[in-house]
Amino acid sequence: xxxxxxxxxxxxxxxxxxxxxxxxxxxxxxxxxxxxxxxxxxxxxxxxxxxxxxxxxxxxxxxxxxxxxxxxxxxxxxxxxxxxxxxxxxxxxxxxxxxxxxxxxxxxxxxxxxxxxxxxxxxxxxxxxxxxxxxxxxxxxxxxxxxxxxxxxxxxxxxxxxxxxxxxxxxxxxxxxxxxxxxxxxxxxxxxxxxxxxxxxxxxxxxxxxxxxxxxxxxxxxxxxxxxxxxxxxxxxxxxxxxxxxxxx
Numbered sequence: 001x002x003x004x005x006x007x008x009x010x011x012x013x014x015x016x017x018x019x020x021x022x023x024x025x026x027x028x029x030x031x032x033x034x035x036x037x038x039x040x041x042x043x044x045x046x047x048x049x050x051x052x053x054x055x056x057x058x059x060x061x062x063x064x065x066x067x068x069x070x071x072x073x074x075x076x077x078x079x080x081x082x083x084x085x086x087x088x089x090x091x092x093x094x095x096x097x098x099x100x101x102x103x104x105x106x107x108x109x110x111x112x113x114x115x116x117x118x119x120x121x122x123x124x125x126x127x128x129x130x131x132x133x134x135x136x137x138x139x140x141x142x143x144x145x146x147x148x149x150x151x152x153x154x155x156x157x158x159x160x161x162x163x164x165x166x167x168x169x170x171x172x173x174x175x176x177x178x179x180x181x182x183x184x185x186x187x188x189x190x191x192x193x194x195x196x197x198x199x200x201x202x203x204x205x206x207x208x209x210x211x212x213x214x215x216x217x218x219x220x221x222x223x224x225x226x227x228x229x230x231x232x233x234x235x236x237x238x239x240x241x242x243x244x245x246x247x248x249x
Contacts, residue, residue, distance in 0.1 A: 008032050011228055012137060013095040016107070018088065024080060029118055035131045037121035039073055049075050049195040056188030058181055060125045069122040070185075077114060078151055081107065082197045086204040094139040101139045111141050111205035117190070119209070126181050133155070146212050147219040148227070151175065172220050179213045186210040 010030040017023050029038040047053060049071035051061060060154070061068075086108035094101040108169045117137065133149075138145055154175045156167035169175075186206055193202045193233040 112208040
Protein backbone atom coordinates (compact mmCIF):
# COMPACT_ATOMS: atom_id res chain seq x y z
CA UNK A 1 0.00 0.00 0.00
CA UNK A 2 1.09 3.54 -0.63
CA UNK A 3 1.90 5.97 2.15
CA UNK A 4 -1.14 8.00 1.16
CA UNK A 5 -3.38 4.95 1.55
CA UNK A 6 -1.93 4.19 4.99
CA UNK A 7 -2.74 7.74 6.08
CA UNK A 8 -6.44 6.94 5.65
CA UNK A 9 -6.28 3.75 7.69
CA UNK A 10 -6.39 2.93 11.36
CA UNK A 11 -3.66 0.36 12.08
CA UNK A 12 -3.28 -2.14 14.90
CA UNK A 13 -0.45 -4.67 14.98
CA UNK A 14 -0.48 -7.71 17.27
CA UNK A 15 2.87 -9.42 17.78
CA UNK A 16 2.91 -12.73 19.64
CA UNK A 17 6.17 -14.19 20.96
CA UNK A 18 6.04 -17.72 22.39
CA UNK A 19 8.31 -19.44 24.88
CA UNK A 20 9.60 -21.83 22.20
CA UNK A 21 10.91 -18.92 20.15
CA UNK A 22 8.09 -18.83 17.61
CA UNK A 23 6.69 -15.43 16.66
CA UNK A 24 3.54 -14.41 14.81
CA UNK A 25 2.40 -10.98 13.68
CA UNK A 26 -1.03 -9.79 12.59
CA UNK A 27 -1.68 -6.39 11.06
CA UNK A 28 -5.24 -5.10 11.28
CA UNK A 29 -6.18 -2.23 8.98
CA UNK A 30 -9.47 -0.41 9.34
CA UNK A 31 -10.93 2.34 7.22
CA UNK A 32 -10.44 5.47 9.31
CA UNK A 33 -13.98 6.76 8.72
CA UNK A 34 -16.18 3.65 8.52
CA UNK A 35 -13.94 1.34 10.60
CA UNK A 36 -14.53 -1.41 8.04
CA UNK A 37 -11.83 -4.08 7.97
CA UNK A 38 -9.53 -3.74 4.98
CA UNK A 39 -8.52 -7.24 3.92
CA UNK A 40 -6.46 -8.49 1.00
CA UNK A 41 -7.06 -12.15 1.82
CA UNK A 42 -7.21 -13.75 -1.64
CA UNK A 43 -6.53 -17.27 -0.41
CA UNK A 44 -9.05 -20.06 -1.15
CA UNK A 45 -12.00 -19.98 1.24
CA UNK A 46 -12.36 -23.13 3.35
CA UNK A 47 -15.74 -24.87 3.49
CA UNK A 48 -16.39 -23.74 7.04
CA UNK A 49 -16.56 -20.10 5.86
CA UNK A 50 -19.67 -20.76 3.74
CA UNK A 51 -22.72 -18.93 5.05
CA UNK A 52 -24.80 -22.10 5.39
CA UNK A 53 -22.09 -23.90 7.35
CA UNK A 54 -23.26 -23.65 11.00
CA UNK A 55 -25.07 -20.45 10.06
CA UNK A 56 -26.03 -18.30 13.03
CA UNK A 57 -29.70 -18.68 13.96
CA UNK A 58 -30.30 -14.92 13.69
CA UNK A 59 -28.27 -14.34 10.52
CA UNK A 60 -30.03 -11.62 8.47
CA UNK A 61 -28.02 -12.21 5.29
CA UNK A 62 -29.89 -13.46 2.25
CA UNK A 63 -29.28 -16.77 0.49
CA UNK A 64 -27.54 -14.86 -2.29
CA UNK A 65 -24.57 -14.37 0.04
CA UNK A 66 -22.31 -17.37 -0.33
CA UNK A 67 -19.82 -16.81 2.47
CA UNK A 68 -20.05 -15.56 6.04
CA UNK A 69 -18.10 -12.26 6.05
CA UNK A 70 -16.76 -12.81 9.56
CA UNK A 71 -15.63 -16.36 8.85
CA UNK A 72 -13.81 -15.32 5.68
CA UNK A 73 -11.87 -12.61 7.50
CA UNK A 74 -11.09 -14.98 10.37
CA UNK A 75 -9.90 -17.84 8.17
CA UNK A 76 -6.24 -16.82 7.98
CA UNK A 77 -6.03 -16.19 11.72
CA UNK A 78 -7.81 -19.44 12.52
CA UNK A 79 -5.53 -21.51 10.29
CA UNK A 80 -2.48 -19.99 12.00
CA UNK A 81 -3.59 -21.36 15.35
CA UNK A 82 -5.61 -24.41 14.32
CA UNK A 83 -3.37 -26.70 16.38
CA UNK A 84 -2.66 -24.31 19.27
CA UNK A 85 -3.73 -24.80 22.87
CA UNK A 86 -5.65 -21.97 24.52
CA UNK A 87 -3.50 -21.89 27.65
CA UNK A 88 -0.19 -21.49 25.76
CA UNK A 89 1.70 -18.48 27.11
CA UNK A 90 2.72 -15.61 24.86
CA UNK A 91 4.28 -12.20 25.20
CA UNK A 92 1.85 -9.98 23.29
CA UNK A 93 2.77 -6.56 21.97
CA UNK A 94 0.04 -4.40 20.49
CA UNK A 95 0.93 -1.34 18.46
CA UNK A 96 -1.77 1.28 18.03
CA UNK A 97 -1.53 4.78 16.53
CA UNK A 98 -1.33 6.38 19.97
CA UNK A 99 0.61 3.90 22.11
CA UNK A 100 2.06 0.40 22.49
CA UNK A 101 0.77 -2.24 24.92
CA UNK A 102 2.77 -5.22 26.19
CA UNK A 103 1.54 -8.11 28.33
CA UNK A 104 2.41 -11.70 29.12
CA UNK A 105 -0.85 -13.58 28.75
CA UNK A 106 -2.46 -16.70 27.31
CA UNK A 107 -3.00 -17.28 23.62
CA UNK A 108 -6.78 -17.41 24.02
CA UNK A 109 -6.87 -13.91 25.51
CA UNK A 110 -4.69 -12.50 22.74
CA UNK A 111 -6.83 -14.17 20.09
CA UNK A 112 -9.97 -12.91 21.78
CA UNK A 113 -8.86 -9.32 21.25
CA UNK A 114 -8.00 -9.89 17.59
CA UNK A 115 -11.12 -11.91 16.83
CA UNK A 116 -13.21 -9.27 18.60
CA UNK A 117 -12.02 -6.64 16.13
CA UNK A 118 -12.58 -8.88 13.13
CA UNK A 119 -16.10 -9.79 14.20
CA UNK A 120 -17.36 -6.21 14.46
CA UNK A 121 -15.62 -4.82 11.36
CA UNK A 122 -16.45 -7.50 8.76
CA UNK A 123 -19.88 -6.19 7.70
CA UNK A 124 -21.98 -8.62 9.71
CA UNK A 125 -25.27 -6.69 10.19
CA UNK A 126 -25.59 -7.96 13.77
CA UNK A 127 -22.04 -7.31 14.95
CA UNK A 128 -21.62 -3.97 13.16
CA UNK A 129 -23.41 -2.15 15.98
CA UNK A 130 -20.35 -2.67 18.18
CA UNK A 131 -17.97 -1.31 15.54
CA UNK A 132 -17.42 2.19 17.06
CA UNK A 133 -15.63 0.59 19.99
CA UNK A 134 -12.74 -0.45 17.74
CA UNK A 135 -11.75 3.20 17.28
CA UNK A 136 -10.88 3.20 20.97
CA UNK A 137 -9.61 -0.38 21.10
CA UNK A 138 -8.22 -1.34 24.51
CA UNK A 139 -6.13 -4.53 24.43
CA UNK A 140 -6.31 -6.78 27.49
CA UNK A 141 -9.39 -4.94 28.83
CA UNK A 142 -11.11 -6.45 31.85
CA UNK A 143 -14.87 -6.78 32.25
CA UNK A 144 -15.40 -3.39 33.88
CA UNK A 145 -13.43 -1.59 31.18
CA UNK A 146 -15.30 -3.41 28.43
CA UNK A 147 -18.72 -2.74 29.94
CA UNK A 148 -17.90 0.93 30.46
CA UNK A 149 -16.68 1.37 26.88
CA UNK A 150 -19.70 -0.44 25.51
CA UNK A 151 -22.23 1.62 27.44
CA UNK A 152 -20.37 4.86 26.71
CA UNK A 153 -20.28 4.07 22.99
CA UNK A 154 -24.00 3.32 22.96
CA UNK A 155 -24.86 6.53 24.82
CA UNK A 156 -22.83 8.60 22.35
CA UNK A 157 -24.88 7.00 19.56
CA UNK A 158 -28.08 7.97 21.39
CA UNK A 159 -26.92 11.57 21.75
CA UNK A 160 -26.15 11.70 18.03
CA UNK A 161 -29.60 10.29 17.27
CA UNK A 162 -31.14 12.99 19.47
CA UNK A 163 -29.31 15.71 17.54
CA UNK A 164 -30.91 14.34 14.37
CA UNK A 165 -34.41 14.41 15.81
CA UNK A 166 -34.67 10.71 16.69
CA UNK A 167 -35.92 9.62 20.11
CA UNK A 168 -32.88 8.40 22.08
CA UNK A 169 -32.79 5.28 24.27
CA UNK A 170 -31.39 6.51 27.56
CA UNK A 171 -32.62 3.38 29.38
CA UNK A 172 -30.23 1.15 27.39
CA UNK A 173 -33.00 -1.19 26.28
CA UNK A 174 -31.53 -1.29 22.79
CA UNK A 175 -28.08 -2.15 24.13
CA UNK A 176 -29.47 -5.19 25.91
CA UNK A 177 -31.10 -6.34 22.67
CA UNK A 178 -27.89 -5.75 20.70
CA UNK A 179 -25.93 -8.02 23.02
CA UNK A 180 -28.71 -10.59 23.03
CA UNK A 181 -28.28 -10.88 19.27
CA UNK A 182 -24.48 -10.67 19.51
CA UNK A 183 -24.48 -13.66 21.84
CA UNK A 184 -26.36 -15.70 19.24
CA UNK A 185 -23.63 -14.85 16.73
CA UNK A 186 -20.93 -15.74 19.24
CA UNK A 187 -22.52 -19.16 19.73
CA UNK A 188 -22.77 -19.71 16.01
CA UNK A 189 -19.18 -18.66 15.43
CA UNK A 190 -17.98 -20.91 18.26
CA UNK A 191 -19.62 -23.86 16.53
CA UNK A 192 -17.96 -22.95 13.23
CA UNK A 193 -14.54 -22.74 14.84
CA UNK A 194 -15.10 -25.94 16.79
CA UNK A 195 -15.60 -27.74 13.49
CA UNK A 196 -12.70 -25.93 11.79
CA UNK A 197 -9.93 -26.49 14.33
CA UNK A 198 -8.37 -29.38 16.20
CA UNK A 199 -7.68 -27.56 19.47
CA UNK A 200 -9.47 -25.02 21.62
CA UNK A 201 -7.56 -21.73 21.29
CA UNK A 202 -9.80 -20.12 18.67
CA UNK A 203 -13.01 -21.45 20.22
CA UNK A 204 -12.11 -20.27 23.73
CA UNK A 205 -11.24 -16.85 22.34
CA UNK A 206 -14.85 -16.47 21.21
CA UNK A 207 -16.09 -17.88 24.52
CA UNK A 208 -14.31 -15.01 26.28
CA UNK A 209 -16.12 -12.54 24.04
CA UNK A 210 -19.38 -14.31 24.79
CA UNK A 211 -18.82 -13.94 28.52
CA UNK A 212 -18.56 -10.16 28.13
CA UNK A 213 -21.76 -10.03 26.11
CA UNK A 214 -23.52 -12.33 28.53
CA UNK A 215 -22.73 -10.02 31.43
CA UNK A 216 -23.80 -6.65 30.02
CA UNK A 217 -27.41 -6.83 31.26
CA UNK A 218 -26.28 -7.81 34.74
CA UNK A 219 -23.82 -4.92 34.77
CA UNK A 220 -26.51 -2.43 33.72
CA UNK A 221 -28.82 -3.69 36.48
CA UNK A 222 -26.25 -4.11 39.24
CA UNK A 223 -22.75 -2.98 38.28
CA UNK A 224 -23.54 0.66 37.61
CA UNK A 225 -24.21 1.11 41.32
CA UNK A 226 -20.61 0.09 42.02
CA UNK A 227 -19.19 2.87 39.87
CA UNK A 228 -21.76 5.49 40.85
CA UNK A 229 -19.46 7.08 43.48
CA UNK A 230 -17.06 8.05 40.67
CA UNK A 231 -19.73 10.46 39.43
CA UNK A 232 -20.55 12.12 42.75
CA UNK A 233 -19.34 15.46 41.42
CA UNK A 234 -22.32 15.36 39.05
CA UNK A 235 -24.84 13.51 41.19
CA UNK A 236 -24.40 15.50 44.41
CA UNK A 237 -23.53 18.87 42.94
CA UNK A 238 -25.81 21.56 41.60
CA UNK A 239 -26.79 20.17 38.19
CA UNK A 240 -27.40 23.69 36.89
CA UNK A 241 -23.88 24.79 37.81
CA UNK A 242 -22.49 22.85 34.82
CA UNK A 243 -24.88 24.34 32.26
CA UNK A 244 -23.62 27.37 30.44
CA UNK A 245 -20.80 27.99 32.92
CA UNK A 246 -17.82 29.95 31.72
CA UNK A 247 -14.39 29.05 33.12
CA UNK A 248 -12.51 31.96 34.73
CA UNK A 249 -9.80 33.72 32.73
